[in-house]
Amino acid sequence: MKKNSIAVFFSKDVNVKGDNEYFDFCDPNIFYLTGVDQANIKLIMHKNSKNEIKSYLFVQQSTKFLETWHGKKLSIVQSRSISGIDNVYLLKDFEDKFDKLSKKIKHLYTFEHKMFDTCLNDYKNFIKKSKRKLKGVSIESSAKIISKLRQVKSSEEITQLQNAMEITSEAFLHVLKNLKKLKNEAQVSALLSFDYIRNHTKHSYEPICASGANSCIMHYVTNKDNFKKNDLILIDSGCEINNYKNDISRTFPVSGKFTKRQELIYETCLKVQKYAISIVKVGMNFRDLDEAARKFMSIELIKIGLIKKKDYDKDEKIVNKFYPHSIGHFLGLDTHDLASTLVLEEGHVITIEPGIYINKEKIGIRIEDNILVTNEGPVNLSKSIPKEIDEIERIMNN
Ligand code: GLY
Ligand code: MN
Ligand code: MN
Numbered sequence: 001m002k003k004n005s006i007a008v009f010f011s012k013d014v015n016v017k018g019d020n021e022y023f024d025f026c027d028p029n030i031f032y033l034t035g036v037d038q039a040n041i042k043l044i045m046h047k048n049s050k051n052e053i054k055s056y057l058f059v060q061q062s063t064k065f066l067e068t069w070h071g072k073k074l075s076i077v078q079s080r081s082i083s084g085i086d087n088v089y090l091l092k093d094f095e096d097k098f099d100k101l102s103k104k105i106k107h108l109y110t111f112e113h114k115m116f117d118t119c120l121n122d123y124k125n126f127i128k129k130s131k132r133k134l135k136g137v138s139i140e141s142s143a144k145i146i147s148k149l150r151q152v153k154s155s156e157e158i159t160q161l162q163n164a165m166e167i168t169s170e171a172f173l174h175v176l177k178n179l180k181k182l183k184n185e186a187q188v189s190a191l192l193s194f195d196y197i198r199n200h201t202k203h204s205y206e207p208i209c210a211s212g213a214n215s216c217i218m219h220y221v222t223n224k225d226n227f228k229k230n231d232l233i234l235i236d237s238g239c240e241i242n243n244y245k246n247d248i249s250r251t252f253p254v255s256g257k258f259t260k261r262q263e264l265i266y267e268t269c270l271k272v273q274k275y276a277i278s279i280v281k282v283g284m285n286f287r288d289l290d291e292a293a294r295k296f297m298s299i300e301l302i303k304i305g306l307i308k309k310k311d312y313d314k315d316e317k318i319v320n321k322f323y324p325h326s327i328g329h330f331l332g333l334d335t336h337d338l339a340s341t342l343v344l345e346e347g348h349v350i351t352i353e354p355g356i357y358i359n360k361e362k363i364g365i366r367i368e369d370n371i372l373v374t375n376e377g378p379v380n381l382s383k384s385i386p387k388e389i390d391e392i393e394r395i396m397n398n
Contacts, residue, residue: 001047006101007109007142009033010123011041014070021070025243028333029111029146034083037243038074042094046101056087056101058094102134109142147340150332152347157332158372160244161349161381164201165370168238168246169384171195175235176386176395180256182227185209188235189223196239204245205335207237211254215364216357218325227254232262234364245335247351248382249368256396258389265356266365268304270387272297272354273367276327280371280378286342286350293327294319297354306358328352331370348373349381 001007011027023039031037033045034057042058057080060066062073076088089097102108110127131139153161171192175182182188188209196202210220211227215234227233231254238246251266253259258266276293298319301307311318328351330337337349344350353368367387372379386392 002107003047003051004049004105005047005107005109006105007045009043009111010120011039012120014039031243032150032333036079036082040091044098055085056097057083057085058089058091061090105137108134108137108139110139111142144340147338150338151330151340152345153349157244160242164239164241164244164246165381167199167201168248172250172385176252179252179254180396184226185211185223192237201239201241204238204240204247210234213362216359230255230259232363234366243333246370247331247335248385249353249366250385250387251365252392257393262363263389264304265363268300269354269356269365269367272300273352276352277371277378280373282344282346282373282375284344290327293354297323322356322358327354344373346373346375
């Protein structure tokens with residue numbers, strides 16, 4: 001933050017759809033900065049002319065109504081203890097405090113990011129009003145600063161991801177061991193939920209349990225079709241602990257055995273995935289990683305005859321027909337996490353997830369691991385989840 005500046009963050013209100021309330025994760029930035037995950041929180045960070053920083057947290061006052069319907073809200077004392085911020089006030093004091101603090105500022109940082117519609121009318125109104133009211137103050141985005149902080153994971157954050165991975169791994173193994181007995185996508189989805197919930201975690205995102213042709217739909221979440229003989233099932237799922245998210249994909253044969261054709265496509269995808277993981281290193285640009293993986297994928301798809309060399313030479317984009325997404329993304333408090341830079345640094349966590357989708361053969365394969373970038377090389381946080389064909393088949397048929 002620059003001298004004489006203020007950064008303001010709001011967490012969202014409880015989500016209401018129809019007449020139902022959904023207690024979602026309230027705001028990754030507020031949570032990152034304060035450790036408080038509660039609806040209706042406001043945070044002001046103020047840097048004065050002497051580079052001194054003070055934070056002010058504003059929390060919702062508990063009322064009889066809220067206590068009856070939602071349970072107790074965090075008190076000022078509790079919020080102080082969780083956040084380590086001394087200056088905790090009630091929400092009603094926000095405007096006064098902001099008006100006072102903003103008298104001498106030259107910059108106001110707000111969080112506006114193209115990928116993340118904050119969905120906060122309250123916040124949008126605050127920004128609009130501030131633009132009107134604060135003459136001579138430049139309104140800037142805090143996205144770059146907060147992304148830079150969130151992108152590099154501390155050892156405590158990595159521990160959260162690892163703890164979540166123990167449960168994600170247990171859930172995938174549970175599915176693998178039982179898959180031959182299961183009849184449909186819903187049962188797979190239910191088994192994942194069973195393991196996540198009984199272990200006090202929750203889904204990082206809507207799970208994808210896509211069998212047969214459904215596996216060629218990137219974000220298929222209907223999860224209810226019956227298995228057919230020789231179907232593959234593509235499972236894209238993960239749990240989160242303290243809002244830190246896993247994001248894993250595996251593809252298994254529902255019968256316990258890959259067909260020869262499925263085996264060929266699967267091994268191709270796995271080869272690309274292992275190659276992409278092997279070239280992950282500090283200093284590499286994610287775009288170069290993506291390009292190298294795409295190039296490798298193209299060569300492999302030519303080798304197995306899925307695309308023709310002469311067609312590829314004419315237009316390299318032909319590979320997108322079978323591999324329509326990128327190699328991965330950053331991971332953390334958001335599944336598609338903020339990134340201030342595409343150049344990999346120690347402490348970044350990324351996904352590596354090539355896929356091959358052949359619609360007319362009803363074969364969709366994606367293999368996705370979560371990779372920690374370190375100076376010593378890539379660390380696969382999800383290596384305990386089987387992805388070798390012989391291991392998958394051995395576990396399924398034991
Ligand atoms: N689960 C969404 C993704 O893999 O990006
Ligand atoms: Mn995924
Ligand atoms: Mn992913």
